[in-house]
Amino acid sequence: MYENLTEKMIESKQVYDGNLLKVYCDKVELPNGATSTRDYIKHNGAVAIVPIFPDGTVLMERQFRYPFHRVVLEIPAGKIDPGETPLEACVRELREETGVVAKEIIPMGELYPSVAYTDEVIYLYIAKDFTFGENDLDDNEFLELERIPLETLVEMVMNNEIGDAKTQTAILKAYNIENRK
Incomplete structure (x- = not known):
């Protein structure tokens, strides 16, 4: 299926091996038989x-965020460690960054953040019915936590504030998902 769109790898060369990602430059055969190069990033994935608190705040x-040289408002997230499932990474990252231990975790599917140049997959979850313990931030990680109503966050997304x-x-x-109930 889609043979008229599919490219075939002829040769693959790793050009960078970093802590977070690896960069490759591949030679490919295009559907019309011509050749081209594809530069892309391999990533272990993230969660x-x-x-969501019972009162609807998040x-x-x-x-x-260094690449943007500014403070960014985000949901808790992090990379999947080698040998770890997305659900295990979800539980770990939530506890490490926020101290939250959730009794209910609802999968929301996958996100491919930049299909043109990376194979990264981000697995999305909702966490509910949680307790707070101690967070365990990495030595190079600094963040502030804030509760914001889900409806306000939707408005912020639609107004390009996130x-x-x-x-x-x-x-x-x-x-x-929350409003289907």
Whole structure:
């Protein structure tokens, strides 16, 4: 299916191996038989969680994002460690960043944040019925937590006050799921 659109890898070369990602430059055969190169990033994947309190507020994070040189409002999220399932990463990241231990975790599906140049998949979740313990931030991680009503977050997404794609998608999906009940 879609043979007229499919490219075939001829050769693959890793050009960068970092802590977070790996960069490749592949030579491919195009559907018309010509060849081209494709530069792309391999990523272990990530999780992103919308922790919703019984009163409808969501636990959000503010943290400085170096590539944008500014503080960004986001939902809790993080990368999947090697050998870890997305659900295990969800539980770990939520506890590490916020101290939250959730009794109910609802999967919302997958997000492909930038299909043109990375194979990263972000698994989206809602967390509910939680307790707070101690967080366990990485030594290079600094963030502030804030509770914001889900409806307000939807307005912020629609008014371009939240620019992070995973946060936009997860907030809108969570709002839709919560309002179907």
